[in-house]
Amino acid sequence: MVKAMLVDYTRCIGCYQCVLACKAKNALQPMEPAEEPSVRSFTGVKKRKGVFVSRLCMHCQDPTCASVCPVGAFRKTAAGPVVYDKEKCIGCRYCILACPFDVPNYEWGVAAPKVTKCNLCADLVAAGKVPACVEACPTGARMFGDREALLAEARARIRSNGKTYVDHVYGADEAGGTSVLLLSSVPFGTLGFREDLGGKPLPQLTWAALSQIPNVVTMGGALLFGVWWITNRRTIVAAEREKEEAGRRAAGAPPPDEDE
Amino acid sequence: MRGDGPSRFGFWKGVMGAALAVFAAVAVLRYTRGLGAVTNLSDQYPWGLWIGFDVLCGVGLAAGGFAITATVHLFHLRRFEPIVRPAVLTAFLGYLLVIVGLMFDLGRPDRIWHALVMWNPRSVMFEVAWCVMLYTMVLALEFSPVVFERFNIRAPLRILRGVTVPLVIVGVLLSTLHQSSLGSLYLIVPHKLHPLWYTPMLPVLFFVSAIAAGLAMVNVESRLSARAFGRHLELDLLADLGRVLLVVLGAYGILRFQDLARRGAFAHLALGRIEGQMFVLEIVVGLLAPMAILAVSRLRRSGGGLYLASLLVVFGFIMHRLNVSLTGLEAAAGVRYFPSWMEVAVSFGIVAAGFGLFALAVKYLPVFSAPLGPTPDRPAGARRPLSILRPRVT
Numbered sequence: 001m002v003k004a005m006l007v008d009y010t011r012c013i014g015c016y017q018c019v020l021a022c023k024a025k026n027a028l029q030p031m032e033p034a035e036e037p038s039v040r041s042f043t044g045v046k047k048r049k050g051v052f053v054s055r056l057c058m059h060c061q062d063p064t065c066a067s068v069c070p071v072g073a074f075r076k077t078a079a080g081p082v083v084y085d086k087e088k089c090i091g092c093r094y095c096i097l098a099c100p101f102d103v104p105n106y107e108w109g110v111a112a113p114k115v116t117k118c119n120l121c122a123d124l125v126a127a128g129k130v131p132a133c134v135e136a137c138p139t140g141a142r143m144f145g146d147r148e149a150l151l152a153e154a155r156a157r158i159r160s161n162g163k164t165y166v167d168h169v170y171g172a173d174e175a176g177g178t179s180v181l182l183l184s185s186v187p188f189g190t191l192g193f194r195e196d197l198g199g200k201p202l203p204q205l206t207w208a209a210l211s212q213i214p215n216v217v218t219m220g221g222a223l224l225f226g227v228w229w230i231t232n233r234r235t236i237v238a239a240e241r242e243k244e245e246a247g248r249r250a251a252g253a254p255p256p257d258e259d260e
Numbered sequence: 261m262r263g264d265g266p267s268r269f270g271f272w273k274g275v276m277g278a279a280l281a282v283f284a285a286v287a288v289l290r291y292t293r294g295l296g297a298v299t300n301l302s303d304q305y306p307w308g309l310w311i312g313f314d315v316l317c318g319v320g321l322a323a324g325g326f327a328i329t330a331t332v333h334l335f336h337l338r339r340f341e342p343i344v345r346p347a348v349l350t351a352f353l354g355y356l357l358v359i360v361g362l363m364f365d366l367g368r369p370d371r372i373w374h375a376l377v378m379w380n381p382r383s384v385m386f387e388v389a390w391c392v393m394l395y396t397m398v399l400a401l402e403f404s405p406v407v408f409e410r411f412n413i414r415a416p417l418r419i420l421r422g423v424t425v426p427l428v429i430v431g432v433l434l435s436t437l438h439q440s441s442l443g444s445l446y447l448i449v450p451h452k453l454h455p456l457w458y459t460p461m462l463p464v465l466f467f468v469s470a471i472a473a474g475l476a477m478v479n480v481e482s483r484l485s486a487r488a489f490g491r492h493l494e495l496d497l498l499a500d501l502g503r504v505l506l507v508v509l510g511a512y513g514i515l516r517f518q519d520l521a522r523r524g525a526f527a528h529l530a531l532g533r534i535e536g537q538m539f540v541l542e543i544v545v546g547l548l549a550p551m552a553i554l555a556v557s558r559l560r561r562s563g564g565g566l567y568l569a570s571l572l573v574v575f576g577f578i579m580h581r582l583n584v585s586l587t588g589l590e591a592a593a594g595v596r597y598f599p600s601w602m603e604v605a606v607s608f609g610i611v612a613a614g615f616g617l618f619a620l621a622v623k624y625l626p627v628f629s630a631p632l633g634p635t636p637d638r639p640a641g642a643r644r645p646l647s648i649l650r651p652r653v654t
Binding site: 235 | 291292295296301303304307330333334335336338365366369371372374375378379380382383384385386387389432436437440441444445447448449450451452460463589
């Protein structure tokens with residue numbers, strides 16, 4: 001049963017309790033509000049177009065970061081959170097390039113850097129609790145629970161408050177669906193979210209290329225061997241003819257010229 | 261040593277020494293203070309010159325290795341045999357230097373071995389890492405006879421001669437896979453890469469352009485080697501390669517234009533913006549101009565014409581890769597990236613080291629000699645005279 005977080009921007013009052021709770025849970029400094037996620041804060045709240053927009057990792061159902069990481073440092077857990085194993089990470093930063101939501105941050109300023117992002121308090125979730133930011137939210141702008149149930153809740157809110165909400169649950173389908181669902185009174189595009197992501201997970205794009213590899217190897221190998229075999233015959237035939245020539249000349253003709 | 265005398269060579273040695281000194285200083289900074297202290301990279305723009313040039317271009321420019329080994333050992337076009345060794349040397353050095361570039365760019369280069377034991381077959385980068393590792397080993401094996409001959413170690417030579425064909429086949433397959441996969445890396449960012457460069461055909465374009473670049477590099481190398489070491493190839497051999505190059509460029513041009521037209525990408529060709537300008541530079545100077553030169557047989561058969569065309573092809577190749585990896589991603593990133601002088605210093609140092617190592621190898625190893633066969637009249641380690649560089653009948 002996949003869990004998710006529902007963030008209703010119409011209920012957010014910009015108190016930053018979520019940011020501070022997140023920092024406390026993850027021992028991040030400095031203990032002050034943050035507008036954007038960074039290496040010092042895994043979530044941020046920023047006022048855009050009159051709306052308090054909080055951003056965090058979207059915890060995709062088929063995460064792009066997990067598919068692009070060469071050493072498998074990212075993993076979508078069964079419960080929903082996408083977690084990062086800093087011990088595996090080699091610092092190639094492909095995840096930062098690939099993420100359609102521009103989530104991962106990098107510790108550019110240290111000698112042994114790691115990627116940072118929200119992990120939806122995976123340890124708390126595994127113990128049946130809720131993420132620290134959800135616990136701290138005083139207005140219920142952030143809610144946590146079963147993804148299907150929260151999707152239904154989100155759609156119900158849209159239905160019964162038609163004028164308040166934009167008719168879209170961001171994260172229901174984006175990039176194959178995410179475990180962080182957003183509701184807003186302002187179109188998501190104007191808040192800085194990509195609206196052209198489509199409903200298919202991005203990893204399918206590279207899998208289309210990678211899945212051709214066995215074909216390339218087998219057919220290519222056979223083709224190259226065939227080319228060698230065909231052209232080799234010509235070389236053998238030519239060499240045999242030369243040997244005959246040399247034999248005939250040696251049997252009573254002047255020695256052959258130096259080959260050049 | 262041929263050339264314009266010791267003062268000219270001394271100048272280049274000086275340049276190389278300075279480049280390597282700066283390179284070493286920047287290396288110390290990079291490893292003690294982190295990437296942020298040395299590069300202009302950021303979360304919005306995580307890959308810069310070291311990936312765009314050192315890795316993407318370096319791997320491609322070393323493609324001459326697989327192109328020429330296939331030509332000689334699989335297509336049995338033995339008249340190209342004299343260029344096999346220099347081409348393999350260039351490829352081998354190229355890949356070694358790509359690995360050095362990665363050691364700079366990776367956040368945790370001490371963990372570069374992780375891909376050996378931590379597998380994610382869904383990742384294009386995993387595939388690139390493995391293919392590059394395996395291909396570097398293939399190149400080492402393909403080049404090793406040169407070293408064994410120098411030190412007169414005969415036994416491995418016989419074994420290697422026996423496995424040449426399978427080794428070349430494996431090398432071509434590995435090359436095909438990772439040359440195209442470098443393009444596949446960018447399949448995952450359709451929303452970030454500018455429509456003039458994003459296409460599902462990226463793997464095919466990267467592969468075909470690598471072949472073109474490889475052939476052009478053989479030409480460029482031959483000319484540079486002529487100036488520096490007095491060794492060069494017969495002009496009609498190179499002119500033949502020039503014809504193949506023209507065909508490959510034509511194929512690339514058709515693929516590229518057809519793809520752009522089909523996706524309606526020309527609508528995004530705004531000449532007032534940097535993307536449009538870089539696109540024109542890449543296509544006109546890097547593709548159309550060399551094609552025009554190679555199409556004129558008088559120019560194709562002249563050393564100068566071939567050299568210019570080859571330089572333009574290399575330029576176009578580098579432009580394409582830099583456009584895919586740098587230019588094309590700027591708009592979506594919202595930042596203007598330009599490499600810091602330290603990033604440039606590292607890349608320059610790597611290239612300088614490449615030239616230096618090539619020169620050393622040519623000086624001390626039989627790179628420009630024919631492979632020693634089991635002929636009793638020629639003592640081991642002997643260098644055949646320059647005449648070997650003329651075509652010979654097998």
